Amino acid sequence: MSAARRFVNAAVNNADMHCHSTVSDGLLSPAEVVRRAHGNGVDLLALTDHDEVGGLVEARRTADELGMAFVDGVEVSVSWGDDTTVHIVALNIDTDNPGLVGGLAQVRSGRDSRAMEMAAELAKVGIHGAYEGALRYAGNPALISRAHFARHIAEQGLVRDVKSVFDHWLAKGKPGYVEHSWATLEQALGWIRGAGGVAVLAHPGRFRLSGKELRSLLGEFKEQGGAAIEVLSGAHSTQQVNEFTRLAREFQFAASRASDFHGPGESWIDLGRLPPLPDRLTPVWQLFL
DSSP: OOTTGGGOOSOOSSEEOOBOOTTTTOSSOHHHHHHHHHHTTOSEEEEOOBTOOTTHHHHHHHHHHHTOEEEEEEEEEEEETTTEEEEEEEESOOTTOHHHHHHHHHHHTTHHHHHHHHHHHHHHTTOOSHHHHHHHHHSSGGGOOHHHHHHHHHHTTSSSSHHHHIIIIISTTSTTOOOOOOEEHHHHHHHHHHTTOEEEEOOGGGSOOOHHHHHHHHHHHHHTTOOEEEEEETTOOHHHHHHHHHHHHHHTOEEEEEOOBOOTTTSSSOTTOSOOOOTTOOBGGGGTO
């Protein structure tokens, strides 16, 4: 029986299947994330830190104390096509599975070298000491990410907020963006299947893909065992929700509801604050509850 099923005795009313803690690039500890979600009325939560499962024990313990259903998750970084980074959320995973554990370690191993390259590029445009500043936020070189760089740069007062840092320096095509090879889609889905998990394509509206490229990604994702897409995401507009509702039905994907919460003041939306899933979609949690 899954950890989530122990508490689910009625229909799920407020699920949030994608959020982050300080174990990756969130602002709150795993326990604080769970408490905030519970306070916002979430009755089913998945913590999905980037390429790392180290916060799940603390999060699960806190959810158990609160009587809230909890799902073990992780967000895997994937390189797809020529130069596109996509993210796959894995839900209801066996966190001790050797294939998954080894695969995530492999993905994390490239973060520090990429961070040093990013710092070197930022120094060329006058932003010095960025690596040290980002590491102060990350704590662990193996977990350092663009979000940590963004917080450091925003702290310097060069722009008004973290989003503006991405717009000026860290988004694709900007001075501090560095290409990196993550896991392949085949590798990531293999690790997730091997760990008994459900693979969800995260926030597809954020990927800079043409309509043809998106359909190609969805087709490949489905062929290799992908089961769901995030129809509702904090990053999605109403138009995008409508588009991904249609695509979920066409490709027969289950639908996920996911805030992608990173912290107060930084995220598109708070934990548990998304609207209900559109009608005639299979909620992803029905695949494992």
